[in-house]
Amino acid sequence: MDRIVVRGNGPLNGKISISGAKNACLTLMPATLLSEEPLTLTNAPRLSDIRTMTTLLRSLGAEVQTMQDGKVIAMSSHQADNHVADYDIVRKMRASNLVLGPLLARHGHAVVSLPGGCAIGARPMDIHISALEAMGAEIELKDGYLHAKTSGGLKGADITLRFASVGATENTVMAATLAKGTTVLRNAAREPEIVDLVECLRKMGAEIEGEGTDTITIQGVDRLHGATHPVVADRIETGTYMLAPAIAGGEVELIGGRIDLLGAFCEKLDACGIDVTETPTGLIVRRRNGRVNAVNVVTEIFPGFPTDLQAQMMAVMCTAEGVSVLEERIFENRFMHAPELIRMGAHIDVHGGTATVTGVDKLKGAQVMATDLRASVSLILAALGAEGETVVNRVYHLDRGYERVEDKLSAVGAHIERVSEDE
Ligand code: EPZ
DSSP states (O other), X not given: OOEXXXXXXXXXXXXXXXXXXXXXXXXXXXXXXXXXXXXXXXXXXXXXXXXXXXXXXXXTTOEEEEETTTTEEEEEOTTOOOOEEOHHHHTTXXXXXXXXXXXXXXXXXXXXXXXXXXXXXXXXXXXXXXXXXXXXXEEEEETTEEEEEOSSOOBOOEEEOSSOOHHHHHHHHHHHTTSBSEEEEESOOOOHHHHHHHHHHHHTTOXXXXXXXXXXXXXXXXXXXXXXXXXXXXXXXXXXXXXXXHHHOEEEEEEXXXXXXXXXXXXXHHHTTEEEEEETTEEEEEESSSSOBOOOEEBXXXXXXXXXXXXXXXXXXXXXXXXXXXXXOSOTTOOTHHHHHHHTTOEEEEETTEEEEEOOSOOBOOEEEXXXXXXXXXXXXXXXXXXXEEEEEOTHHHHTTOSSHHHHHHTTTOEEEXXXXXX
């Protein structure tokens, strides 16, 4: 198992290219199941989660080819006749549940393994299920699998989600594209990845309005055709690298980074003394003064502060001037990085969904353990500003969502390398 070794090395300077968004690509790929014609994605990120989705789609009978060093994914599911998403694949990646809606719409039935437990929370699928049931699906849980079927196909419905779940919005929108009649989806999630999905579905011939708002209207059509679509930039990768100069100093330009996708995050950066400037090719980030100010953060659905940047923000607050309170409102167990940051000398007090961080002058390098995707990158960020050497173990978590993190950070002057267990 690989580890990543980081030695704090002072200010960072240079450019980092932002990849396509993992969380957009993971919902765009299952859309291939909605048409018999080819769907090609460009600007795709090269991540282990994308490879898992590729394995899943191939197991359903789809052809999936990656080209141009993995940046182009060409898919065709004209022969996709299997409607069972197997536990052995689904347990590796929860987003596998995004095939449920498309399979049901395409075949009229689907058998999808429930993903099981997750480090950051229980993450049930009740909202997905009740939305699809409102469209006429019959769904029962048997042997750990959701067995879903329709008699005569899905039907348009007026649906209000009990919570603006990203995944439930994506599954329902995809299913509704081929349903009979109109679906009105209220309290829908507004994340940019959903906007990207809808833009792609529209290119495939879907009739959809309201993406990016809390009410999405889908007029079902008989069939969808093929399309080519560029994956939107990864706002969470962008936000993560914006915090590198906040911790280590210096100035970094994020090529392809987009401020408009980052909602409340940029306002928080401004409040803690981090300057963000848009450029023709992306955005430049630097600290305004020597030290970052402590700020309070509450994670929310888009356009609020993203939960996927909470761990990284905690790493910055560890050496900020003052006391900050971070409240995690989306997931019930998303402070696993705190005990690891404490091993590096941070002062953090966690009570339920609230963490109080008292800034210290400097963190110290240590052996730490990655527990989930965003927790792992927060440890790398913390190490960039720490004294001495930090060794981050179990970086397979990181590879799920960050493309070549050590290459991108060493390009701006970080001392970072990947070492495999037997080295
Ligand atoms: C997506 O997960 C992202 N994953 C997550 O990113 C992200 O943290 C999350 O949205 C919130 O922004 C992908 O897009 C692949 P939700 P998703 O359904 O769709 C509860 C990362 O780091 N809920 O909006 O699973 C749920 O338990 C990952 O890249 C139900 O109770 O998120 C959670 O507390 C982590 N019942 C909350 O809603 C349901 O049926 C938000 O979940 C569905 C969700």
